[in-house]
Amino acid sequence: MNINLTLIGQLITFIVFVWFCKQYVWTPIINALAERRTTIADGLAAADKGQAAQAEGEIQAGKLVEEAKGQAAEILNKAEKRGTEIVSEAKTEAGGEGDRILVAARAEIDTEVSKAKESLRAQVSELAVAGAQQILKREVDEKAHADLLDDLAARL
């Protein structure tokens, strides 16, 4: 229980220890702790950001898919429409062609018929002349009776 020089010695020791602790122990360690704290905080913030970006990306992707779906449907619609158009066009074209062919065929038939009639008339008139020659037993002057024969042929 003696207070003596030890008190001064202890006081100096104490001051040196506190100084050393502050300078070389506390400051570097507390700085490292603070640094780690910021690192962890940054990491957590980055993770949050990443999650937000992912959510945003998912929404964006959904939008894109929706858009693509709409476009696809539109294209499909257009294609169908175009298809029906082509079919109807083809139909009308085919109809017109048919008509044209029909008309042409009819015209041909008409000309064939009139040609046949023509030749038939000529043959009939020849027959008639031959018949008349037989009947008359003589040569009919074709030139003299040409009018007559033409008239006959026209009446056939």
Place this chain on the structure above:
Amino acid sequence: MSSEATLTSSAYIKHHLTNLTYGRHSDGSWGIAHGADEIKEMGFWAIHLDTMFWSILLGVLFLAVFRKVAKNVVAGVPDGMQNFVEWIIDFIDENVRGSFTGKNDLVAPLALTLFCWILLMNVMDLIPVDVIPMLAQLIGIPYMKVVPSTDPNATFAMAIGVFVLTIYYSIKIKGVSGFAAELTMQPFESKNIVLKLLFIPINFILEFVSLIARPISHSLRLFGNMYAGEMIFILIAIMFSGGLSVVAVAGGGLQLVWAIFHILIITLQAFIFMVLTIVYLDMAHQHH
């Protein structure tokens, strides 16, 4: 020690409570004191070699371990030792943040030093009381008190250090007039100038006593607890002196029980000393 038949119980206790003191003898020569009387004659100009040696050894041990970690400290994943040191530092930092409202970079390292140093000094109490003194006696050292915190010099030195810091920061933060006002203008206040002047001496006496009481209670609390604990260990150790008997076995049991209980006390006292330091410095930083 206890085997020496000539040694009485009271001599045994006295021996254990005597520091290894180096100083000037009454005849003018310098040397180590033998016995309490010689120590008394030396007066103030003597030094307790054992207190100095153990406290410096333990302080250096604490600082060496912490410095080793601080040197290789990494902000990334800490290894085991760094983890342990960080755990203590976090604990101190939390306490300082909780109790200290001002801004001062000295308080936290001060608290850390006090807590670890006092804890280590107190832990010396758990070493069986005879082991180190007996070893010391084998190499010719007559006295060896191994628990520095049972030496009032050590506890007063720390309390005075804290007290000086308290005064320094009080004056630095509040100014001389602010500090003087704190000592004289409360707890009794008055708007009346006459009453005010009348209250100044009363306030001063009250505040001055409470100011001076702080370092004294601060140091004596630690000293008293450790001294009493040490004393009980010594008393238990006396029970062994009867040789192998029922009393000796009971002493062994008591020793164990008291040591386990003492773990609580040494930690608690180190913690209380640290917390009070923080609180006193916080008071010094507060404006009224």
